[in-house]
Amino acid sequence: MESELPKSTVYFDGSCSLCRAEIGYYRRKDQDYALCFVDISETGAVPPEGVTQERAMKRFHVRASDGRVLSGAAAFVEVWTSLPRLRWAASAASLPGALIALEWGYRFFLPVRPFISRFFGRALRLEAIIGGAQRL
Numbered sequence: 001m002e003s004e005l006p007k008s009t010v011y012f013d014g015s016c017s018l019c020r021a022e023i024g025y026y027r028r029k030d031q032d033y034a035l036c037f038v039d040i041s042e043t044g045a046v047p048p049e050g051v052t053q054e055r056a057m058k059r060f061h062v063r064a065s066d067g068r069v070l071s072g073a074a075a076f077v078e079v080w081t082s083l084p085r086l087r088w089a090a091s092a093a094s095l096p097g098a099l100i101a102l103e104w105g106y107r108f109f110l111p112v113r114p115f116i117s118r119f120f121g122r123a124l125r126l127e128a129i130i131g132g133a134q135r136l
Helices: 017-029 053-058 073-082 084-093 098-135
Strands: 008-012 035-039 061-063 069-071
Touching: 008 017, 008 073, 017 035, 017 098, 061 073, 069 073, 073 084, 073 098, 084 098
Parallel strands: 008 035
Antiparallel strands: 008 061, 061 069
16 A cells, blocks of 8 residues: 655644635645644644744744745745645745745734734624625
8 A cells, every 4th residue: 555645734823813714725725635734723732843832823834744844934835835726836936036035025924914813803704794694
């Protein structure tokens, strides 16, 4: 029997509505089940080796199938590489200077993520309320 190839593991902050939406998108695109997903905000969730749970909650991490622990832009590129419909983005990230620019953008985004997430969460709740009212 042929052994299954190791999968990359995606560690995400499930308490963040924006993060949940993005991971939901990746799950829908992962038709080959190339990725495992760990909601690091859950009680008992184990972060990747060498990363505290607090740090894992603040920054996107992936343990690649070869065991490397990646974070930030490099972690996103690992996810994109695993998803056939997003491999174009991983290829674009391999252009000279692209990964550095993506990392800078990600670092700029991190401090505002809680505000965007709250706004995004409110928008989703409002959409659910409006959608429910329209069905009545």
